């Protein structure tokens with residue numbers, strides 16, 4: 001945290017990239033303002049409660065990181081600061097309950113399925129509930145899809161070009177099991193053996209994002225045991241999982257598992273980045289032109305720096321036309337649990353994003369992150385334009401099967 005703070009020279013180059021600054025126009029809702037606030041709290045010059053609303057409004061989107069010429073590691077500061085503050089923070093009872101529910105359900109697919117079913121029963125109560133609960137309920141789909149089981153190993157087809165371990169995700173497993181299914185089969189069809197360790201669990205990134213570092217470490221440790229080390233890469237299909245695993249080195253710093261965690265983080269690779277590097281074996285496409293918008297997930301674009309890779313993959317599919325939208329790098333408001341914690345700002349960011357998408361008249365939206373997909377689906381539906389929203393793995397698998 002000290003290193004990040006010391007590097008900031010207050011130049012303000014990051015301000016234009018920050019979604020909350022662009023929306024709220026307040027210095028303290030900018031990266032520079034938040035760094036100043038966190039510095040003063042850490043130096044005991046400001047009560048934490050005064051800084052808290054501005055830190056809570058930070059999306060953790062990391063758009064400020066590539067925008068910073070001084071190389072301020074804002075993510076290290078934010079993750080560390082939130083973890084520290086959560087230990088001492090007194091939340092109002094309903095707020096504390098909503099947070100506990102998230103911590104106890106989101107990382108566990110089975111619990112999440114049960115909670116989602118119960119949530120749909122209680123959806124009629126949404127208008128009478130506090131914002132966080134109403135937002136949680138509104139994001140649930142009408143019906144959860146059936147599971148799509150995968151074997152422990154899906155062999156490579158043809159000559160083997162690689163061997164990977166596939167992370168299944170947590171919420172994603174319940175909301176969209178077809179994503180991991182499509183990713184595993186696309187990898188296999190492209191000559192990559194996909195190992196799918198059955199003992200794996202949530203990567204912990206969703207907990208790290210909200211400052212629940214101890215719980216994140218507990219469940220992350222399970223993956224250090226469950227994922228084999230003799231693989232070329234550990235593949236993630238959710239942008240948030242990929243960037244969360246990249247933080248394992250930070251999460252386990254000073255712990256006996258530090259080296260193992262750093263190795264794990266080093267091997268983690270997004271599905272689209274891995275396949276773009278490998279190259280599609282055979283690019284089958286669509287019979288007629290399909291116009292698509294690729295929605296950059298913040299944790300893929302800003303946190304992992306993958307802008308070109310998914311576009312390279314999509315460009316290799318015949319008859320797929322990739323459209324550019326305004327402010328493509330701006331967060332859609334999903335950002336982990338942000339649309340639950342800060343529903344009003346999240347809704348405005350989603351509205352702006354959908355406005356940019358609809359302006360170019362696409363046939364569908366493609367993304368590499370389940371959070372963005374759920375957020376955009378909901379906003380497209382409420383705007384009266386329920387376009388299909390697909391994961392890039394689903395699109396590649398669909399194109400391959402044609």
Ligand code: SF4
Nearest residue numbers: 008009011012014068
């Ligand atoms: S661009 Fe970097 S150095 Fe400049 S104010 Fe923002 S965080 Fe600080």
Ligand code: SF4
Nearest residue numbers: 018058059061062064
């Ligand atoms: S992480 Fe995103 S919302 Fe937070 S300060 Fe940086 S750009 Fe702004």
